[in-house]
Amino acid sequence: MAIAAIPAAVSAEEMRTLGAARREYGERSQFERSARLFPPASSTPMTGASRSPLQDQFGIITPSALHFERHHSGVPTIDPATHELAIHGLVERPQRFTMSLLKRLPSVSRIHFIECGGNAGREHRGNSGATVQQSHGLVSCSEWTGVRLSTLLREVGLKPAARWVLAEGADASRHARSIPLAKALEDVLVAYGQNGEALRPEQGYPLRLLVPGWEGNVSVKWLHRLHVIDQPMMTRDEAASYTDLMPDGKARAFSFEMESNSVITSPSGGQQVEGRGWLEISGLAWSGRGRIEQVDVSTDGGRTWRQAELQAPVLSKAFTRFRLPWRWDGQEAVLVSRSRDETGYVQPTREAIVAARGMKEGPDGFNHYNGMKPWKITREGMVTHV
Amino acid sequence: MAIAAIPAAVSAEEMRTLGAARREYGERSQFERSARLFPPASSTPMTGASRSPLQDQFGIITPSALHFERHHSGVPTIDPATHELAIHGLVERPQRFTMSLLKRLPSVSRIHFIECGGNAGREHRGNSGATVQQSHGLVSCSEWTGVRLSTLLREVGLKPAARWVLAEGADASRHARSIPLAKALEDVLVAYGQNGEALRPEQGYPLRLLVPGWEGNVSVKWLHRLHVIDQPMMTRDEAASYTDLMPDGKARAFSFEMESNSVITSPSGGQQVEGRGWLEISGLAWSGRGRIEQVDVSTDGGRTWRQAELQAPVLSKAFTRFRLPWRWDGQEAVLVSRSRDETGYVQPTREAIVAARGMKEGPDGFNHYNGMKPWKITREGMVTHV
Structure with a gap:
């Protein structure tokens, strides 16, 4: 088979036409249609979940524009110039951290997945006909950048009775979860960066907790408060929800780790x-x-x-x-x-x-x-x- | 210092207001202004370079929307459904590869920087007053996914005289560079994925060469042709340009590697x-x-x-x-x-x-x-x- 030097798909006219101009902030090609998935006919479109198109993803980095989302009262609009993180409770020096103060502190970057605890939750019924996006789309992976929570807790000084940290978001639902101190000191981040730029709004702009390997809802988004306490707070989302009902009628609570x-x-x-x-x-x-x-x-x-x-x-x-x-x-x-x-x-x-x-x-x-x-x-x- | 449980920046009204709704393809926060930089008053805005805001980047992944660009005749619009890669010349079985055929082949993902050979080129004059974006913004780093060029060359079968591969883009300038066969077989990719989704238009949608570690212009974008040859083609961009003039009046050519x-x-x-x-x-x-x-x-x-x-x-x-x-x-x-x-x-x-x-x-x-x-x-x- 002989092949002409110039592939057939290119016309002489195209060869003489300059392409599109430069843009300050790029967009994807008009031919790309990959999209997050959510029920279109919701009466409360502000809240719920959207699922990432895993079938279209290459490599391990989920594009931020296609990262799954889950929230209980929509995506708040937060001005980083006025946003603060308060740390109080069983600490020696309660403090409010502005975003610019947080960015002066030693930072780290880590590539981690986040998975909703409910991901693929209906698949126990067997043949669902669901695509991978429909069944498994509540998981994504990004490069996150921020400050170790251990660094912040050292700044404020833990009191001896400290055992848990309540993290609360600035969304209208005030989503909140209690995290054991051992995990908080191990590898939890207070993150402001995602895939090289600021967090996207759906992922907690301008600040979120990032609790590696644990069910997604403990990685509290729009983070504005850390309350150091001596026992878990038993918030709605760790008592009434995000528990695992077992056949004997008891429920597992605080089942944080996402397994392989x-x-x-x-x-x-x-x-x-x-x-x-x-x-x-x-x-x-x-x-x-x-x-x-x-x-x-x-x-x-x-x-x-x-x-x-x-x-x-x-x-x-x-x-x-x-x-x-x-x-x-x-x-x-x-x-x-x-x-x-x-x-x-x-x-x-x-x-x-x-x-x-x-x-x-x-x-x-x-x-x-x-x-x-x-x-x-x-x-x-x-x-x-x- | 005592801290109230609810941070001061949040009003009671905000607490009762649902946030923004879900979106199929997300966007960054309205408060984020980081942008690629290029001279605004160009008479040919289609062509030239834009520089990545390195001062705003977190971690190692450059957001695709902020990846630097460099092209000689603008960004072509290419329909992936009709795009083909032709491989011809000193090969046993010349072949055209559609995008869907390329995606059936064994793929790899690699995190690599791309740097324009001219990056920071004016800094030898010393104190320029340039910001890091102005002087060094022609470098970015992504997770690239595609097929090893060695896989494609094995598919078509190299003839014994094969020594170089000419790569040509489908932009109006028909940008083309010759690459030694040893490098082509070592670690060069024919890439269709960037940071988890399809290449962005400015980075070669739907297909580009990715020549790790070498000056950016050999990573030919909008790739539509590979011509296997026995000596370099001496194209415009390896003879008249992208050479390094030395004090004795001679010029270094084919100085591919970007040094530390x-x-x-x-x-x-x-x-x-x-x-x-x-x-x-x-x-x-x-x-x-x-x-x-x-x-x-x-x-x-x-x-x-x-x-x-x-x-x-x-x-x-x-x-x-x-x-x-x-x-x-x-x-x-x-x-x-x-x-x-x-x-x-x-x-x-x-x-x-x-x-x-x-x-x-x-x-x-x-x-x-x-x-x-x-x-x-x-x-x-x-x-x-x-």
Whole structure:
């Protein structure tokens, strides 16, 4: 096959036309349509969740414009020039920190995922037909920059009775969660940067807590207050909600850690595989306990497994991209992934989770559901959840 | 100091008001004004360069909307549904690759900087008064996803005489550069992803070459053709331009590698330090030869040096964020940084570069200038280039 030096798709006219001009703040191409997903017909469009299009994501960084969101009373508009973080309670020197004071303090940058505790919560029911965005879109990963919470707590001085830190947001719901002091001193950040620029409004502009590896709602957004206390505050979102009902009628509370999870994002539900032959199976794995150590992929519904390649650098409590080349023979196939983290914990099957926690009634799903998700490819190349 | 439970900045009215609604594709806060910089009064606004606001960047990922740009005939509008990459010349099986075919092939993601060969090129003249954006804004860093060029060249099969690969863009200037085959097979990518989504138009949508560590203009954008050849093509941009004139009247050509560099971004030119006391000195270091091994910072104009902390992970041919806490005593100070990469190469002073390469006349600057940049802080806290 001979190929002309100039590809056919380019006309002589195009070759003589200057392109678009420079812009102060760029936008994506007019041909890109990837979007966050939320029910369009809500009577309270200010509040709820939007889900990230994981099927369209490359690599491990979620574009800030497509990061999932979850809030209980909409996205507040906060002027950073007047915003303050108050730290009070069981501390020696209560203090208000302006944004400019926070930015003088020693900072760190960390790539971490955030996952809503309710992500994939309805998947315990089995075949839902949900795309990966519909079922798993409440997780995203960014490079966060800010001050260690331990630095701030050293500034104000902890009193001996200090055991927990209540973090409160400046949104209308005053969303608040209690965090054990050990975690607060370990790796929690008070973050003002996301993917190289200021936090996006939906992610807490101008200031948020970032609690690596824990259910998303403890990473309190629009952070304006830290109250150091001696026991958890038992706020609405740690007593009435974000608990895990067990079959015996008791509920687990303060189940903070997001356990090892993974999902294949390509090919995935709703997509069409165009013809047999080689293609790349790709997906995301993550664990709130540390680094992903291994991801296995099955193309026969879990009977046999092959080890996927993990994209370096593999970072703790961050998305890990896995990939496996696969030759589709045009027959029915069932693709599924399974992750193992550095603690040795292996992602369970749906059946194992249901055996432990039972089925849940009503429209809501489980919190902390991390079962494997199988995708079926039909002979026509259609991909669906099974 | 007592602190009320509810910070003063929040009114009772705000507490009862729902915030903004969800959006399919998010935008930054209305309070954020960081922007790419370019001369406003250009008679050809389609073409030229825009510079990234390094002074506002957190961490190592440059927001795609603020990535620097450089092009010779504007940003073309390309429909990915019809775009093709042709590979021809000294190959066994010339082939056109559609975007969907490229996305079936094995992919990788890599965090790499891209730097224009002309970045900071006028700084050899010394005190310019330029901010870090004005002098150093032609460098940015992203997570890139795509196919290894070696994978594509294996698909088409190289003939024995193959030595170079000409890469050509689909912009009106048909920007083209010749790349030695050894580099093409080493770590070059044909990239379609940037920071988790499709390339931005200014960075080559829908397809670009990514030549890690080499001067930016070889990472050909809007890539539509790879011509495998036996010697360099001597295109305009490797013969008449992007060469380095030496004092003896000869010019270095094909000086691809960007050498180890660094610059302090905060505090930096044009900024105001608000009062004495502790603050964080922070900046970016990078090397086209591999990993940054060490960054030293001086606050007395280079007489004494302290080692800065490097933010992990330190990645090859990527931005490395460095930080050093410093207590400003309110006196005049001169801040400067110096990087060393894993090859042992140490960033030179301006004086050493001028001694080797002389001074350049005319409005243009050097290519491959990587001298240290000192910032003076006055007693009033004003920061300027010296």
